[in-house]
Amino acid sequence: MKYPITAACQCGQVSYTLAKKPIKVLACHCQECQKLSSSPFSITAVVTKEDIHFQGEMKHWSRLAESGNQNHAKLCPTCGTRIYHYNPEQPDLIKLKLKPVGASVDKDFAPMIHVWSSEKPAWYQIPTGVEALAKQ
Structure with missing residues (x-):
């Protein structure tokens, strides 16, 4: 790509606009990500703040995570699409929720690790050779 x-x-x-490939891409199977994506998992591409430029107005939303940390998100106020998550403790990292055009078959956006696999549906099989963690 x-x-x-x-x-x-x-x-x-x-x-x-994203200038470089993600640092890492993960699939999260937690129940919150299942709700977010309406699927067995949500894909997150971790990128540095300096490698991405956003355009358009975004709305802020947050919730308390199981860890006790606040999970902060930015979303489109018109259609409700989740754009990215962030942790105020790590301001230089952006956790993208959007799939770039043409990335459906590109290896740059294939999950490198599956987290919260303890909450994945029994019928979904994590691909052989991909790391999986029971939690985060």
């Missing part, structure tokens, strides 16, 4: 790449929310009001 050639960089920079772009992505947008469902309505197109929020978009981003």
Whole structure:
């Protein structure tokens, strides 16, 4: 995949340009991510703040995670698409929730690790050779 790449929310009001491939990509099987994605897991691409540029207005939302930390998120106020998560303790890292155009088959966005596999549906099998953690 050639960089920079772009992505947008469902309505197109929020978009981003990513300059480099993600540091890591993970699949989270926790029940909150299952709700978020309406699927067995949610994909998160971790990138540095300096490698991404956002356009458009975003709304802030947060919830208390099982760890006791606040889980902060930015989303499109029009269509509700989750754009990214962040931890105020690590301000230089962005946890993207959007799939860039053309990334469905690209290895740059294939999960390197599956977390919260203890909450995955029994029918889903994590691919052989991919690391899996019971929690985070």
